[in-house]
Amino acid sequence: MRADILAELAATLEQRKNAAEDSSYVASLHAKGLNKILEKVGEESIETIIAAKDAVISGDKSDLIYETADLWFHTLVMLSHLDIGPDAILDELARRFNLSGLDEKASRSK
Numbered sequence: 001m002r003a004d005i006l007a008e009l010a011a012t013l014e015q016r017k018n019a020a021e022d023s024s025y026v027a028s029l030h031a032k033g034l035n036k037i038l039e040k041v042g043e044e045s046i047e048t049i050i051a052a053k054d055a056v057i058s059g060d061k062s063d064l065i066y067e068t069a070d071l072w073f074h075t076l077v078m079l080s081h082l083d084i085g086p087d088a089i090l091d092e093l094a095r096r097f098n099l100s101g102l103d104e105k106a107s108r109s110k
């Protein structure tokens with residue numbers, strides 16, 4: 001279910017590339033172009049940092065979860081705009097995880 005939502009969201013973001021600008025938020029971002037999308041990624045990054053600091057002070061992590069979802073969402077729009085799907089990022093994370101797994105195995109066998 002959770003892996004599926006990433007693939008389904010990515011498919012929706014792709015479809016929005018061909019939608020009318022005023023028909024959806026994502027279509028409007030694609031139409032405005034990469035600079036607008038990067039501006040949103042920057043804004044959401046800052047909001048996520050502030051929410052992380054606030055979570056430490058208040059003990060309430062709900063805003064941090066909400067802002068991180070906004071940040072992930074806008075990075076997915078950025079990747080989609082550049083014709084990169086989420087699988088490319090998941091593959092890169094898997095590659096690093098497998099590399100570090102091999103490092104751990106090597107150090108354990110010494």
Ligand SMILES: N=c1c2ncn([C@@H]3O[C@H](COP(=O)(O)OP(=O)(O)OP(=O)(O)O)[C@@H](O)[C@H]3O)c2ncn1[C@@H]1O[C@H](COP(=O)(O)O)[C@@H](O)[C@H]1O
Pocket residue numbers: 009012016023024025026027040043069070073
């Ligand atoms: N996951 C999201 C999602 N997360 C956040 N957002 C939007 O991202 C924006 C967050 O930016 P801000 O908080 O700065 O809000 P804002 O003031 O409206 O934005 P700006 O006018 O400053 O650009 C809000 O408009 C949110 O509605 C999202 N919009 C869409 N999705 C998904 O994308 C799919 C396609 O969306 P549409 O293209 O709108 O149909 C939807 O079905 C959802 O699954």
